[in-house]
Amino acid sequence: MFDSLARQIKDAQKIVFVTGAGISQESGIPTFRGKEGLWRKYDPMQLATIDAFYENPGLVWEWYEERRKNILAANPNRGHFAIAELAKHKDVIILTQNIDGLHQRAGSKKVLELHGSIIRIKCTSCDFNDNITKSFEELPPKCKCGKILRPDVVWFGEGLPQDVWSDAITHAQSCDVMIIAGTSLVVSPANTLPLYAKQNGAVLIEVNPEKTVMSSDMDLSVREKSAIALPELVSIIQK
Incomplete structure (x- = not known):
């Protein structure tokens, strides 16, 4: 063929x-849907939706920060x-x-x-958007404007x-x-x-x-x- x-x-x-x-x-x-996929271990509705983020931004950020570290260490x-x-x-x-x-x-x-990109971070309020490769000292991280930052990724329910x-x-x-x-x-x-x-x-x-x-x-x-x-x-x- x-x-x-x-x-x-x-x-x-x-x-x-x-x-x-x-x-x-x-x-x-790790993949998301394979035999060892992340969604077999974690509930995406608690970690990858905008509602979950606003309900518990610290929890969501803990998970994403761990993933960011793994990704930044990968080749x-x-x-x-x-x-x-x-x-x-x-x-x-x-x-x-x-x-x-x-x-x-x-x-x-x-x-x-x-x-989107897990390395790129954006503000939930202002137009701040940038690649950040360092770890955050506190979670959830805050923008200079005082509002919460989020990973610039597309969550479930977002276009x-x-x-x-x-x-x-x-x-x-x-x-x-x-x-x-x-x-x-x-x-x-x-x-x-x-x-x-x-x-x-x-x-x-x-x-x-x-x-x-x-x-x-x-x-x-x-x-x-x-x-x-x-x-x-x-x-x-x-x-």
């Missing part, structure tokens, strides 16, 4: 990656670096559900963070940043190849991006150790971890 797609992939002018927690799992960052893996390497030869756009910034740290420049989402749709509709790596494709609206690409006639490639809800829509499914499959896939595209 791959041989029949090889020419289309090699001739592609624009390649879009849609990435999820699976690509960062091998950097030591990009071979999957992240493979995508960054491909971008030196092709027009590559990354549409990621991840909030860890590992794509950028691997060298990728064109990254749209659909769900995606409209400018980011609009750009993501545009890229999905205009790509020749879309590679979906490390995502179960169950979170809306990010799971609609392959449909936009398919409507444009793009080749859809899935990289995931497990079958997903959209596997039957793929032109090729690679049942392997991203850190293993992506370097091999990229090397084939570059030949």
Whole structure:
């Protein structure tokens, strides 16, 4: 099957990656819905909603601060670096559900963070918004204006940043190849991006150790971890 797609992939002018927690799992960052996923251990309604935040901001911040420390201590893996390497030869756009910034740290420049960034912090009142890599001395942290700061991530019940989402749709509709790596494709609206690409006639490639809800829509499914499959896939595209 791959041989029949090889020419289309090699001739592609624009390649879009849609990435999820699976690509960062091998950097030591837990997924949310896998066998060892975070939502099997923690209730997202108590930790990842705006209501939970205002009800107990200290508790929510304790959890996010621990995650921030783990993420800041993690390093990009071979999957992240493979995508960054491909971008030196092709027009590559990354549409990621991840909030860890590992794509950028691997060298990728064109990254749209659909769900925000855990490294970026914003104020709940004023327009303060900045990347902060140090630990906070007290939780919840306060802005200079006196109001509580929060992670600049999209919580359950919140909409995606409209400018980011609009750009993501545009890229999905205009790509020749879309590679979906490390995502179960169950979170809306990010799971609609392959449909936009398919409507444009793009080749859809899935990289995931497990079958997903959209596997039957793929032109090729690679049942392997991203850190293993992506370097091999990229090397084939570059030949």
